[in-house]
Amino acid sequence: MPANTKINNLSDYTSILPYASEMFGVYQPMIGWKSKRIMNRHKLGLWQSKYSLIKKFTKSYRGISKMALDPNCEASRISIEIGKLFTSSVSESNFSILIQAIASSLPFDQPPSGEKWKDFIDPKLIQKLLDNTVSSHYKQYYSDRCLKINSQHMFKSIDRVSPIELERQKTKLYEDIKELINFESALSGALLGMVDLSMYDQLEFLFYTKPKTDLTVFNKYIADILRFTDPFETFDPQKDIKNVCVSPLGIVHLFRQYFFELDTFLGTPVGHVWLSPGSSVELIEVSTRRTYVEKIIEQSLETTKKEEKSITDRDEISDAVKQDNKTDLKLGATLTVNQSWGTGNATATTSLNMDKSQDIARETTHKRMREQTTKLSSEIKQNYKSTFKTITETTDTSSKRYVLNNNTHDLINYELRRKMRQVGVQVQDIGTYLCWQGYVDEPGNALGISNLVHIAKPADLVTVPDKTAIKVPDDQYVNFTAQLAWAFDDPKRAGFDYGFIVLGYADIPPAPDGFTLVIPPDGFVAASQISAVGEDFSGAWGFRGKIENSKITLGVVPVNGVMDWDKRVDFTVGGVLQFTASETKRQDIAAANAAKEASANAATEENARLTQEAYLKAVKDRIEVSRSINTRKYEDLREEERIIVYRKLIHDLTNGIAANAEDNETYHTVSELLNSIFDIDKMLYFVAPDWWKPRKHFNKPLEGRSNNYDIFQNQFKEWSDQDYREDNYYITDKSEYAKMGSSLGWLMQLDGDDLRNAFLNAPWVKTVMPIRPGKEREALNWLQQMHIEGTEGLDADYHAEKAELDKIKTALNVQNRKVSILDAIQYLCDQVAEKHKESNKVDKFPKEEINDDNKVNATPIDKVYEHGFYPLKDGFKVNMSENFEVFDQWIEILPTDQVVPVEVKYDPKTGRQK
Secondary structure (H helix, E strand, C coil): CCCCCCCCCCHHHCCCCCCEEEEEEEEEEEECCCCHHHHHHHHHHHHHHHHHHHHHHHHCEEEEEEEEECCCCCEEEEEEEEEEECCCEECCCCCCHHHHHHHHHCCCCCCCCHHHHHHCCCHHHHHHHHHHHHHHHHHHHHHHHHHHHHHCCCCCCCCCCCHHHHHHHHHHHHHHHHHHHHHHHHHHHHHHHHHHCCCHHHHHHHHEECCCCCHHHHHHHHHHHHCCCCHHHHHCCCCCCCCCCEEEEEEEEEEEEEEEEEEEEEEEEEEEEEECCCCEEEEEEEEEECCCCHHHHHHCHHHHHHHHHHHHCCCCHHHHHHHHHHHCCCCCECCCHHHCCCCCCCCCECCCCHHHHHHHHHHHHHHHHHHHHHHHHHHHHCCEEEEEEECCCCCCCCCEEEEEECCCCCCEEEEEEEEEEEEEEEEEEEEEEEEEEEEEECHHHHCCCCCCCCCCCCCCCCCCCCCCCCCCCCCEEEEEEEEEEECCCCCCCCCCCCCCEEEEEEECCCCCCCEEECCCCCCEEEEEEEEEEECCCCCCCCEEEEEECCEEEEEECCECCECCCCCCEEEEEEEEEEEEECHHHHHHHHHHHHHHHHHHHHHHHHHHHHHHHHHHHHHHHHHHHHHCCCCCCHHHHHHHHHHHHHHHHHHHHHCCCCCCCCCHHHHHHHHHHHHHHECHHHCEEEECCHHHCCCCCCCCCHHHCCCHHHHHCCCCCCCCCCCCCCCCCCCCCCCCCCCCCHHHCCCCCCCCCHHHHHHHCCCEEEEEEEECCCCHHHHHHHHHHCCCCCCCCCCCECCCCHHHHHHHHHHHCCCCCCCEHHHHHHHHHHHHHHHHHHHCCCEEECCCCCCHHHCEEECCCCHHHHHCCCCCCCCECCCCCCCCCEEEEEEEEEEEEEEEEEEECECCCCCCEC
């Protein structure tokens, strides 16, 4: 198969009209005008830089001071000495208490030499430190940690640990402390061994730190920087360019990219089919296009129609170029459809000469567009996927059906080759704008961001049983009574065995259920006379009893060992017996209490688990919901950002006049004036990458916990290197891709796109506001007179080639003095205005056409639309003799969704195609 060859002669395609076009622009800041606003901005940055350098300078010195405090919160003695430059200092070690203790006794800035190390490291001193300092530290450390572990079991919360986990933590703490103590012991022996072996250099390395650099040289370098007062002097130590800086004025060169349909051809094979004699094959081609924003279409019904029209048909290179400009983070953003300038390279130029800046812009445009269209055409080539199936029925009503028949007697081979397009691309210069350049620092601070409202489902907790302990019942007291009689005839009878005269017995009353009788150690119980009946008897006698043999023996307690009464007396005697809960009942109560405690603890632990589980589920749901939130419309997000930028720019342009106005009429007047001078709607802004000045950020714990690791405990898997990273983030098995900047700790807007998040985290935004053509001098006057940029630096000499200086002098009629920066800017303003006037003049084009009948009447910027494609010699030219010329040209090869079967034959011997 012959290879595709380059088209050398493009004259056959002359006059083909473009089928699409795209505008492109390159912005270039100028160097020269050191304006007031830029100087103030740089001076602020210089002051901050100098302050930082002074702090670094100070850190190379060691402060020397002493202070004593008393319990009354007064500093009783403060001594401050002049600081000294660091030479070496005792290092602050935290891996050993013994090392810290020894280091505290060493000279601070002068290591011991040789044998003097033995004064600080010897067996007696080391043992004393181990017995006191080291031992006390680990005792206190163990006590604090152990109390902290115990406290986790004392309070009701989801963080409460189980008794088993409590014991496990205590065991681990014990093992960790033991390991640390053994290390201290081994280290003490190692230090003594180093002294015995005279390893003094190693001891100095262990205990002392030396500066990594020569602080004297480093401080001299900082001092040289601090001597500069002009921020721009630091660009050149010789101060040769002290009056040169980036100007607040810049220039935009506009270009238009045209696309021409030149030709088609068959590309490389994408498939092969063979047919035996008399057979037929039915092919069904299913063309599949990948939608670049397929997910957006699925998730946002509002934008389906619009997105399909704008970017689904990616086989068109002109649309692809527009889409690439729209989504490129490095491009200036604008919402004006026909003026969507973009640049991937804002290069400063040292000249205010418009011709030179145009040359650079054309080179930049050539490189940018070739890279851009080449990248897009490469992507387009991969966007088609054709599937061929040898089946007999149609599987897709929109598919293409081919039937190949072989009615010959030979084997036929078909190559399936894709139809390719040859698209010609030309680039034309279509104009130049003078622009005002500014900066908006921390632009994201003025933007509000979305807050996610997510109501977590509460945990379905189990009921915790009442674990109030069952009390052991109080002792019960049971009364007993007995009928006794005094019938002794010997009034002085004193014979008794229990300390009382036995009169009778009483049965022990039945014990209450679950109780048992409390028998005093000596067996005696109190008894008293309830009633008495007898001849001449009155008063009350004392009684007592003793428990024995399941009976209560009762009797009268004699007075002085003798009872003098010889008449019969019938007594009713009673008493109280104490019964207490039996051991069996006590065991039953203890078992019941233990069961209630276990049940309550189990329920509490289950609730803690359920609460943790519900919380983790809520966090998981929150992560997944936050990632699946629909992104807001591109246009709305950009418009909000532009409004933030506009607020700052309008304030600067009016020097606060409009903001301080008390009536609306002032606002109206100022807005009309500004709109007549500046093309405000075409303002561009360039978001600076955050690596210029990374914003401060912190990885905040979820729900106010101490840290996220405490929340998740063992519920998540670490895939990293186990080191702590403050910008780690969480994902789940169902969460969508994290947005750009997640690994960088960016502040994220959940419903924002990548451009919005870049804007939120940008250190500044560079703004470019075009000046209306013909209003360049008015804009320059406004920027000076309103004290926005001031006049500083405009009287400086303008350095350029003699020919350029002579042109400026002639144009401005300033032959008798040197050309200033102001003169050069005014001359540039006149050049831009003149070029704009030229763009509106109607003439005959193309100029190179000899036959006037083939020429068309058009303005220079619209001429290509009228006369179509005219080949550009050599494909690219930088130096142009006239404005608005076509200066770049190339051919792009693009695939289509059409496949053509081509009959081919092969040599059976070589296997090569004939």
